[in-house]
Amino acid sequence: MKMRDAGLFALVAALLVLTGMMQSWNLALQILNMGLISAIMALGVNLQWGFAGLFNVGVMGFVALGGLAVALTAMPPVGDAWRAGGLGVFSALIVAAVAITLAVVIWRKRLPARGWLVAAVLLVGFILYRELFDPARDAIEAVNPALQGNLGGLGLPVLFSWPVGGLLAAGAAWLIGKTALGLRSDYLAIATLGIAEIILAVMKNEDWLARGVKNVIGVPSPLPTAVELQENAGFAARFADPITASTIGVKLGYAVLFAVVLIALIVLMQLALKSPWGRMVRAIRDNETAAEAMGKDVTRRHLQIFILGSAICGLAGAMMTTLDGQLVPGTYQPLRFTFLIWVMVIVGGSGNNFGAVLGGMLIWFLWVQVEPVGAWLIGALTSGLPEGAFKDHLMDSAAYMRLFTMGLVMLLVLRFSPRGLIPER
Amino acid sequence: MDLLNAFVALSNFVLVPALAYGAQLALGALGVTLIYGILRFSNFAHGDTMAFGTMAVVLFTWLFQSWGINLGPLPTALLALPFGIVICMGLVLLTDRYIYRFYRAQKVKPVVLVIVSMGVMFVTNGLVRFIIGPDDQRFADGERFLISARTFKEMTGLDEGLAIKTGQALTVVIAVIAVALLFWFLNRTRTGKSMRAYSDNEDLALLSGINPEKVVMVTWLIVAALATLAGTLYGLDKSFKPFTYFQLLLPFFAAAIVGGLGSPIGAIVGGFVIAFSEVLITYAWKKVLTYALPETLAPDGLAQLLSTDYKFAVSFVILLVVLLFRPTGLFKGKSV
Known part of the structure; x- marks a missing residue:
């Protein structure tokens, strides 16, 4: 990592600290936790797109499968x-x-x-x-x-469901890869887009599996919950404000858990990238014909990477459902779980693991914070307008500023820094 | 056995809705396929372009309604349509001028343009929700039915009714006119011929003095008109909701690919193939079968192959089958 890259990470950290000081530490930790999960999803997409040039726009499906794995593993039968x-x-x-x-x-x-x-x-x-x-x-x-x-599920410990989430996503990716990987890049894109919609349709409609749109709630938590901490006399006596302390404590616990997974993945991915395997994969990406002429099995490599990347997305999906404590199929939307992850990878820098992680954290921060900033901005701009339907409409619309902003950020990065904030080296 | 009633029930629940839906898909898929043929990338922003154009039409419809202007039995949206198309043309020309042209000049790989179109998709999506909100908007007015089920029953004396909504009839009529105009333009006019030449072989077209920027501009104008038309007709038939329009992207691409990307005729055929399979496979056949079969054979259940929630799965499976067995589509599309 160069100084500049470290600086960019420091900037994200500073933004989070600023959120903690100006808004609340609970919010800052919430953003951090989802940021870590987003970073893992971005690593998965980066493995597929950045390393191997596979155009997967079905991330949502694999993330949802990870969530399904939690319901099928951790819930009591x-x-x-x-x-x-x-x-x-x-x-x-x-x-x-x-x-x-x-x-x-x-x-x-x-x-x-x-x-x-x-x-x-x-x-x-x-x-x-x-x-x-x-x-x-x-x-x-x-x-x-x-x-x-x-x-119901198997009633196993919830942490066990994370690798299961990865496995489930890997299985689906194997099926898809076997049929669709031979196709051209934009056909693969359409195929994965369709698969994600089908996975979600199955999860919404097959009530016998995970209750469909009736949602699975009360997923067991791997850490003591905030309520359990507050009821613990020793914990309650140590803090002046045990309620805030307990919620922050739980979030910190998750942050540590997620950070461990993220760091392990980055180490593995860096090792893979620097190994002969990583060089081969990038050679295939840059010139398939030449790589094939050198005797590399392009189809097999593509299938392998498609499965690995999807498994990482599934793992992240399982982590997210654990954090939420519930599985709500209705909340999976392609803009949020597929295309936003793509914005993260493109903005962060495709082909660079640190870039993907930075993109995940930074874009997630923007995604959350654009809304209050947008509302404030519109409030300030319209303060001169008389009260009425038009002003109300503008204030209500502030929530959609985030889609607009994400698109704008992506287009600006593509135009002026097409290789992302931390480019591939 | 009562074949006449069976046929009327089939028309009412399957043929008429699928015909209208197929025409809407065909118009949308034509836009996708034209962009692919001329600009050579899959435009992920197409669903949102359609939502944007339809939004403009809805806003103009409301404006005309507030002025008390209407078309009698026909929906006011028809009057608003030209204005919506012009606004949508403005949007696509702006995005082309300030976004796509830069990459075109660099001759980037098509996949980069696809990613750029994702950015455009986000921006357009945000704009639409910012202006009109994410909710369902109904804007159809005028006469609701061309033939209502009850009039049909009274006219024919049959047990089954056949209802044709004005939106459905308009869809088919307007789609036929639009497609006829498009093919006349592509096959008979100088600009249209230069578009086809450019799509077939870029280098040869450039050598013979065709101005690529003009071809691209005309393509965008046609695409904007088709998208607004498809969106408005879909909205009149069902309702306008930005998220649904975004989701229509999948059947559009399925239709365009099944027909063969880059082939206008393919897009139309593909649209109807997808629409009819979606409706046929997700329709509960109980009623029709009860009429058509002898009593002893009548089904107990709904006789529905798949629940309607799986309609995406249908278009997808057809897409996959065509891609695996005939990768260039039914009508020899191009593969870049």
Whole structure:
């Protein structure tokens, strides 16, 4: 890292300290925590785009899968639901998997009339699947629908769900990569955009899985919660204001946890980047044909990196759901979870891990703070206007300043510093 | 068995809505495909360009309504349409002049332009929400139905009704006119021919003295008009909500790619392929099957293949199948 880069990180730190002093330390730590998570997501996208030139605009889907992993790992299992329909759902899923595999095998074998065979296999598979699946699903969703109505999780410690989130995202990425990675860059972009929407549609509609839009709440916390700290006599006696102290304490705890993950990832990514593997990957990015001529397996490398990068996004998604303590599929929006991460990588500097981390922290800070600043700015600008519908409309609209600002920041960086704040070296 | 009623029910719930939706998708996909053919990148800001143009139309519609101007049975939005198109043209010309032109002059890789269009998408999206807000806006007025279900039943004496909304009828009529004009322009006028030449082979076109900046400008103007048209018709048929317009990006691209990126005919066919498959697969067939099949065979359930929430999945799977088995699309698009 050069002096200038360190200076940029110091600037972000100063912005956070300033927030702590001028607004509240709780807010500053909140921004820091989400900033750390955003930085991890940015590292994942940077691995795909910055290192390998893979254009993935389905980040939202992988982040959401990470969140799903938390619900499936850390929540207690719902025994009645398992007894009611667990077997049915799983046998249905196995039937579906067998039908699809069979179809692929038939297609690959180049049997005569394979088109009709594949269609027939898929049709029969689909009917069987629905016959098994529908009653099982209804049975599960009928179990205590107000609070559960799903299969629940495995009841494992919540920290365990983070790697599971990565694995789940990696599995999805393997499936997508196998089908879509051979495509040209903008086709891959459209494909990933579509996959993310489908993953979210599944999470919103399959209530038996994680309650869909009814949300999973009360995810267990890896740290003592603020309430637990306040009830602890020793903790309460030590601070003048135990409520503030406890909320700040919990957030600090998360910050340490996230920072450990982030630092471990940066170390790994730096080692990878500087290794022969990293040089090969960048050589593939810069000239695929030449790399292929040198005997490098381009498709395999692409698949590997697509899986690794997506796994990192899934890990970050699981961390975010743990921090929130709930899984709310309705809050996943492509602008926030896909395109904002892209702004972070582009602004920070694609191809440079420190750049991605800086972009993640800085852009997240802006995303949060543009709103109050925008509201203040509009308030100041319109102070001369008479009260009325027009002024109210302007004040209400201040919230959308952030989209505008993010676009503007991205366009300005692309124009005047196209390699980002900390460029690739 | 009652095939006539089955057909009427099918038309009411499947054919008419899918025809209107397909026309809207075709207009949107035409915009995507023209940008791809001439400027050679996938424009992620297209959904938001459409939202911006439609927003202008909505604002003008409200202005005319407040002045008491209307078109009788037709929606006032038709009157506002030309004004909205002009404003949308202003927006795309500004973004081209101050954003895209810089990168075009540098001859950057197409993927850089895609990323730039993401920035434009954010800015336009922010602008639209800033001006009109993120909520649903209804702006259709005038006669709601061309034929309502009840009139149809009275006219024909059938059990099933067939309702055709004014928005749906207008969509099809206007889309046909717009597409006819576009093809006349591309095939018969000098500028249109130079656009096609530029799209086919840039170097040859430049050698024969075609001014690239003029071609690009005309393309943007046409795209703005098509986007505003598609957005307004979609809004009249359903309603205007900025986020929905952003999400339409996926079916647009699916339609354009299925037809073959860069091919205008492909975009139209692709639009209808996507629209009909979405509606056919997410429609509950119970009613139609009950009419069409003998009583013993009538289905118990809804006979719905996928719930309507999965309509994105349908366009996506078609997209994937076409990409895997015929990567240039149905109508030999280009692949840069």
